[in-house]
Amino acid sequence: MNAHDSSQTDVRLDDSPELRPEREATVGSAGRRRRPQRGERLMVPDAEFRSYYGRPVLQETPWQAPDIAGYLFLGGLAGASSVLAATAELSGRPRLARACKTGALCALGGSLYALIHDLGRPQRFLYMLRTFKVTSPMSVGTWILTAYGPQAGLAAATAVTGLFPRLGRAATMGAGLTGGAVATYTAALVANTAVPAWHDGHRELPYLFAGSAAASAGGLGMLAAPLAEAGPARRLALAGAVAEYAAAKRMERRMGPVAEPLKRGPGGLLLRLGTGLSLSGAAAGILLGRRDRRAAVAAGAALLAGAICTRFGIFHAGLDSSRDPAYTVEPQRARLSHPSQAPS
Template sequence: MSQTDVRMDGSAETRADREATPGSAGGRRERLVTHRERADSYYGRPVLNEPTWKDHDIAAYLFLGGLAGASSTLAAAAELTGRPGLARASKVGALGALGGSLYCLIHDLGRPERFLNMLRVFKVTSPMSVGTWILTGYGPQAGAAAATDMTGLFPGLGRAATVGAGLAGTALATYTAALISDTAVPVWHEAYREMPFLFAGSAAASAGGLGMLAAPLAEAAPARRAALLGTAVECVAASRMERRLGPVGEPLRRSRLLRLGEALSLAGALAGVTVARRSRVAAMAAGAALLAGSACTRFGIFHAGMESANDPKYTVQPQRRRLAKKRAERELA
């Protein structure tokens, strides 16, 4: 039957459907399902297919990739300013984080050859394609920088590789923001303006935390500054993102992981510029808090996106607002 019945006065009225549920005397009972209950999607079903990504692969990849890229940039700065202890800690840390991120990526892909298959083309409009080439260009340089520093061989090559990895590291730390924003997941897609700044700040904070954790106190000043600046950028970007997204940003505002990440990052950054200047134990604690805070932020962003993909209102309502805005603009024109 039609969804609209005609009343005796000639007006149309939306008819309430009946939905059978178990539990009544005859084994079934009926309740009215109004049009309002179905306003967002068909019987409240998700509009989008949930991404097949898993948090232990992709969220970890987002964190480790950002840590690797920002650590290489910090290593290049330390190398050029004569801080060998900080440079070595950042180079080795970057290589370890790179190995972990590649493992997570390949584990998500299922087979290593799938990564190699993506190198057959270069598509500038595809964040996945661009990111694959960024990783390919960054990885050997990060490996050479760490290997030459640890062995003392080929110092000239090692210095060049350190600078090259530092430059490529800025792209590695932020391209994943474009990668997830280029999906249909509502929270990620709508946050495309702030996401690169949030990821860049989070990556800088984690690299600063690693430097404070592993480098001598006398050489850790750049790491402390990176942690403070990164945390400030991350917090401002997150706050602006949650406000601008409005109702779509509800999963972000409800995320306990994001709140915990902000608290840990702020505590670590403030400790870094105060007590961590004089105490090795305080510096290690601050560095660990910054690393944990950055990880919580990436996992929080990941889970908020998954929540928004499963709830149809976060997909349908923004579309309706955009259509209403276009209609209003046409009427005013």
């Protein structure tokens, strides 16, 4: 046996043909396993991912479900209700408009309470008004709420009291214009975090939140308005439920393994329940809610319940994805292995 045959640990820096290709050291190859050649058997099996002592890679978010998930639902309901109120105002449906304006103000109050309760002190909300940072969804959202809140309050107050109708109409239009942003900016807010199920769903979450908010506002309109004036509410509920379903399905397909928390566990259960309630409520509103007041009330309640389940489902799915390190590390490895396939 010669020296070349017995030296299995020599490192060669030249391109001598005596160097075995599979023993060549390549810069940047750490952590990558070489594919076995034909007829070659790996002595060590492929390693499976394990976290350090089983601990999560991400620090768990301190957000609490009743506050933040409730904030997501109520904010969407408020914004979409203002849009529906403006539509009802323009189309001559005063009772539908008044119901949506009042509902928007109540939902806004609950949303602000949940947000401030999560922040801990009301002053923290005011502190965010000291600056405007266009790259921060929290900063932009704070200013959106500040512009929307007084208009929604004035629209509701004038509708209930009957005073200053022209001022109330102008406030209704203003709240309707900013209501769409109120209903959807929370999607950008949660997608801007490192939580895998939220961050990787940044493309579809705004459409999902918009659809869920529209469905809930339509449900509120069917609950509170007479059948003769609830036509726009029924159509908005149907469009919102379909948009929510389509966005959720597209998000699950595109996200791949990271979408598993959206389909299993508490988050998956709530999302399936929310989709079922929203679609059934929208269908019942269109088919039965035109003539039967009891069917309209049941459909509206189902739509509101579906929107609640959807927002809480998204919230819990995000928390579940942040607890499992695989949803953080494996997508990063896939992006490093296939840079051209990395999501934008």
